Amino acid sequence: MQVIEHPVEKLHSALRSTRKELIEMYEKYSKEEKSFLEGCLIPGDSLFGPITIHSDSDWIPSHPEAPQDFLSFYSNPYRSTPNNDHKTIYIQTIGSFGEGAGITEQYVEWLREYCQAFYYGLVVKLLPPVTVASTNCTFRVNSNSYNLQLHAGELLSFLKKKKPKDAFCIVGITMIDLYPRESWNFVFGQASLTEGVGVFSFARYDDDFYKRSYAGRLKKAVRLEPGNYALFQGYYTPPITSKLLLRSCKTLTHEIGHIFGVQHCQWLQCVMQGSNHLEESDRRPMDVCPICLRKLQSAIGFKIADRYKALLCWIETEGGASVPHSGKPTQSFQDFRQWLCKCLNILQDEMF
Ligand SMILES: [Zn+2]
Ligand SMILES: [Zn+2]
Structure with a gap:
């Protein structure tokens, strides 16, 4: 070490x-x-x-x-700074965040409140949740891990169009894994500094993600038809545990930090x-x-x-x-x- x-x-x-x-x-x-x-x-x-x-x-x-x-x-x-007309961080959830009435709402509300404390002085608001289908984004099945993945760049374009006028930034969060381009295995998230837009997935923060028994693996070879978003209905989402909440709070605040122009820290x-x-x-x-x-x-x-x-x-x-x-x-x-x-x-x- x-x-x-x-x-x-x-x-x-x-x-x-x-x-x-x-x-x-x-x-x-x-x-x-x-x-x-x-x-x-x-x-x-x-x-x-x-x-x-x-x-x-x-x-x-x-x-x-x-x-x-x-x-x-x-x-x-090139860094963006919040000002009086642009001091709201918007969080957009994409797809399901968990089963059972109320859990999604609670979990996302905890995340929102955490972000608001972390970026103390700014306002953090939730946009009404959207389904994967309504983003119209491309998806695939990962050829190694057999889980569903969404195209991160297309989600960024979707979010950019939804960015409210008073936004400092808009961040999309999802429990579905992301990929940036065909040749890449996956990406935790992607952001555009100048546009104040980011999208991040918490799928890999599930303790079981790297296990063979991971419930998000598709059991049989599924025929993927573009636009067949039915696959996302009832698709596996990680259980909401204290550790998942901690990891998601950490990721979300880290990624929003990049939108402020803070680069990876090498000091302490x-x-x-x-x-x-x-x-x-x-x-x-x-x-x-x-x-x-x-x-x-x-x-x-x-x-x-x-x-x-x-x-x-x-x-x-x-x-x-x-x-x-x-x-x-x-x-x-x-x-x-x-x-x-x-x-x-x-x-x-x-x-x-
Ligand atoms: Zn980073
Ligand atoms: Zn630092």
Whole structure:
């Protein structure tokens, strides 16, 4: 296992930058926020450890590129930033999300509330669900895993047309696997930065996906006729467990981060780290490192403590504000809860 250790000075300049106006902007953070952000860069800090590489198939060794510091994020002319007329993130569910009345609604509502806490200050709204048929997109059966897959690029075009006027972005989510083009096996998601559109699948976050017994495998060779969307009726969807909820919250917030222009993080353990496979994605923490936090904060404008409080409140509120008594499965979020409490303690202690 390889540990990526950056000298603390390098992390500092990645956070504050070396450009005068960006340092001045940084100085506008409160004393507590600055000492929190900077304290977290010190090696051995318990909140943000160094990134570890476990094998050559991990993201960093297989995609060598320069790390994105605050300056290169901020000066990217192609990134989109929310503003008063475009401050809503729209989530569009595509196809079924589970059996049983109400489960889909609850699960998607939990995701919505989580995103709204994570991107604190923005509004996250759900668009009415659509069926696979209504997207009119091409699909196929994967020739190795025999599960149904939707064409990601065509879904992006569908979503682009549906994007409301006040949207910062629109993200499609589905429990059906995606593929970007014939020659590719699959893709977790795809996004267009300049258009503010993304589509992501949670199919592979099912614990059983890579098992032979996976219920989404089509048993016999099915004759695929274009436009025969009947196959999607009653098609397998993963059971909604605490782990699936955690993985979907993590994926959705990571992918929306890209729409803000945040690239894969190579600084410290961070939800914006790239991931090539499920094990690597499980290894990522739920939240952003101080450098990516500044990127999001500069785009949205929240108080750091308020955002942590909102995330904590999401974990601690049974069922969520708008779906009472629904038993939100937060068991998998308990480590994150403790982590948030530690962050808040540091931010609040400093006030006295
Ligand atoms: Zn990514
Ligand atoms: Zn980061």
